[in-house]
Amino acid sequence: NAGVMQNPRHLVRRRGQEARLRCSPMKGHSHVYWYRQLPEEGLKFMVYLQKENIIDESGMPKERFSAEFPKEGPSILRIQQVVRGDSAAYFCASSPSQGNTIYFGEGSWLTVV
Amino acid sequence: DAKTTQPNSMESNEEEPVHLPCNHSTISGTDYIHWYRQLPSQGPEYVIHGLTSNVNNRMASLAIAEDRKSSTLILHRATLRDAAVYYCILRVYGSSGSARQLTFGSGTQLTVLP
Numbered sequence: 429n430a431g432v433m434q435n436p437r438h439l440v441r442r443r444g445q446e447a448r449l450r451c452s453p454m455k456g457h458s459h460v461y462w463y464r465q466l467p468e469e470g471l472k473f474m475v476y477l478q479k480e481n482i483i484d485e486s487g488m489p490k491e492r493f494s495a496e497f498p499k500e501g502p503s504i505l506r507i508q509q510v511v512r513g514d515s516a517a518y519f520c521a522s523s524p525s526q527g528n529t530i531y532f533g534e535g536s537w538l539t540v541v
Numbered sequence: 542d543a544k545t546t547q548p549n550s551m552e553s554n555e556e557e558p559v560h561l562p563c564n565h566s567t568i569s570g571t572d573y574i575h576w577y578r579q580l581p582s583q584g585p586e587y588v589i590h591g592l593t594s595n596v597n598n599r600m601a602s603l604a605i606a607e608d609r610k611s612s613t614l615i616l617h618r619a620t621l622r623d624a625a626v627y628y629c630i631l632r633v634y635g636s637s638g639s640a641r642q643l644t645f646g647s648g649t650q651l652t653v654l655p
Contacts, residue, residue: 432584461642471585471645484642519584527640532577532584 430455432533433502434520440539447507447514449536453522459483460503461521461530462495471519477503483526510540545629550650553619561614561649563629568609571634575643576603576614578625585628585645588614624653 433452441447453460462474476484477497488495492510497503507514521532546564553559565574575590589596589603591612596603602615616623628648634640 463645470647471579473642473644476642521584527634529587529590530643531587535582535584 432457432520432522432531434518434533434536436536437534438537438539440541441510442541443511444509447510447538447540449505449507449518449520449538451503451505451520451522451533453503453520454524454531457522457524457531459523459526459528460497461523462503462505463519463521463532465517465519465535467516474505478526507538510538512540514538515540545631545646547627547629547646547649549647550652552652552654553616554654555621556618559616559619559623559651559653561616561627561629561651562611563613564611565629565631566610568631569633572631573634573640574603574605574609574612575630575632576601577628577630577643577645578623579628579648580622580625586625588627590632619651619653621653621655624651626650 435450458479460477463471465471473487475488475495480499492508494506517535517537519532519535521530523530573590573592576588577585578588579585589598589601591603604613626648628645630643632640
């Protein structure tokens with residue numbers, strides 16, 4: 429049973445470019461969460477999605493960041509016009525339903541140069 | 542959300558038991574106590590969770606105080622691969638069984654000495 433799959437594991441972008449991070453939840457999981465971990469800081473919640481719906485985006489920056497979880501395919505975290513401060517590890521997690529145990533992926537490391 | 546307090550760091554010798562404490566004096570009746578750990582350059586890994594009774598699984602044991610204001614994660618025999626940051630998290634559940642997302646604190650950095 430494959431775990432939460434994230435890709436790419438490492439991504440380098442120049443300032444102003446777009447970054448797209450993908451997350452395939454565990455089989456049977458329809459709830460996805462995105463977290464960000466800045467260097468030397470803790471994990472911060474960004475957004476919680478269910479298939480085709482954003483349930484809670486209280487942790488998402490108001491500009492340049494968006495997330496989706498379409499009916500088919502992986503969840504995507506999109507960062508437009510990246511800046512150096514976006515350099516971080518982005519973790520995706522999934523659960524079969526709200527309230528169930530949440531399992532994390534290995535993360536995507538974004539470096540903005 | 543109720544907060545948790547953990548020591549910043551702890552050390553343990555390999556092959557010995559480790560007791561990682563967590564204080565959560567403002568815990569409410571519907572808060573579950575969750576433990577995750579994060580190894581270097583990896584995502585958080587679920588360890589264990591409980592509500593009132595002590596819990597055991599293949600990874601660890603969770604001992605919950607009778608008043609629920611504190612808990613202890615017990616690793617029965619520490620190995621070098623257990624070196625990680627351990628997070629104690631209270632997860633708030635609603636009456637319908639719904640739960641909010643996990644809120645991570647700074648955790649306890651566990652160092653295992655050979």
